[in-house]
Amino acid sequence: IKEASNTGFPDFKRMGNRRTQFMHQIAKSYPIHEVLYKDRIGMDYYSYRENPSLIWKISEEKQKIGIYNTQKATTDFGGRKWIAWFTTEIPFQDGPYKFYGLPGLIVKIGDEAGNYSWELKGNRKTDHIAEASAVEGLMKQTGLFASKEITKEKFTEKYDQHKKDPLAGIRQMMGQIPSDVKISDDFSLSKEMRDAEKQMKEHIAKNNNSIELAITNK
Template sequence: MTKVLQVILTMAIVLLNAQNTANRFFYELTYKPSKDSVQIEKEMMVLDIDQNRSLYQSYDKIQNDSLADAVFQEFSKIGQMPKLKKLGNKNALFMHRIFKTYPIHEVVYTGLISLDYFSYRENPNLNWKISDEKQKIGIYNTQKATTDFGGRKWIAWFTTEIPFQDGPYKFYGLPGLIVKIEDQGKNYSWELKGNRKTGDIQFESYMDKYISSVPNIVTKEKFLEKYDQYKKNPFAGIKETFAQHMPAGMQLPDEFFQSKEMREEERQLKKKYSVRNNSIEL
């Protein structure tokens, strides 16, 4: 009987470990949304790492997806349309996700433009200069390193106490996890605030099934071109997407997009993108 219990306990431990195969690192992102403003905003980002890969994205995006999953599961059970307020009001401003496969030779950037995902591959070619300067950040002993990327000079602090040669956003390649990194002008700054175990890395979110689970593969130049076009005319892409997904022979009337509500939504989007003009990469 004792041996049977030992086998059961061993299997339980294996199953528990299998369900917690990734490490989730929480980074607080502090940034200036506008070039000519002193306004500071914050968003929590997460970096999930397992033995073979990593995924970086907004924590609000993950929470919104979990809420949507729960709400629509409820809908499938009771057969009634859920109340939209149950979806919460967290507004994830950074909708991109960044994938890295170990050993890292490139990053895969996936972003949402209008209602479609677009993805491109890039080798950031980070040329790090490691300094002898050291300091303690939180509970970690860190060492300084600098690099140029995306038109900015970056200062990073990494720790060999966490043996992942990775970091937030597109940064990687130091002999340990990046604990803090910011550009010289302090426009963008990530700092590690905590970590815990999590389940398998989910490369497809729940809401992806209702938008476009397979991203359109483009070059980085094409991605930036399409994103710039979207910011200038946000509803052009939405109209095109609606047209593609409507049943054959059906279309939304032009009056739908000319309604007071839709015109106000378009105005707000254009204002948002005109003000938020301080991107991570120049």
């Protein structure tokens, strides 16, 4: 958040102009029995556990994607129909996002309408697992980016509330500032908040094509 000049307060107007970007994290433990989804809503991080109901229909259609021989499979998930190409040459029943459960690694997957698509560009053996684990351990100890685990239904509810009132958390924080505090003669906190709320609602309205339509368009 860029600070407003000469005030030290956040420039709320810029908050509604951020590019669309994904903040979520996906964690899967092997063998995969459930998916842990973590994302930010407003100023807070939340997570939920899920066992995605993925019923795959495997086709006889095959295709060479990169260096891999793949086979086609389809499924319905999150209000969309997905087309996946998996390879048995990499014996991991996994894939991007929440997708898994095919007899091999998903090399490519996208929704039928062409809104979303993931494709494997390469794989390699990593020697940095220890470093990554150390970072994760430090984050747990310090509470940095810690999330509150809730149900998926509660997550959806909070996300819907955020869409209706995207500055609720900031408004609550600002409510702790004494009313007689003066920033500058030409600075109006209430006007800044109104402008920011308007722009953030416009931003949310323009970026409403979520991966899972069934979550956000109840």
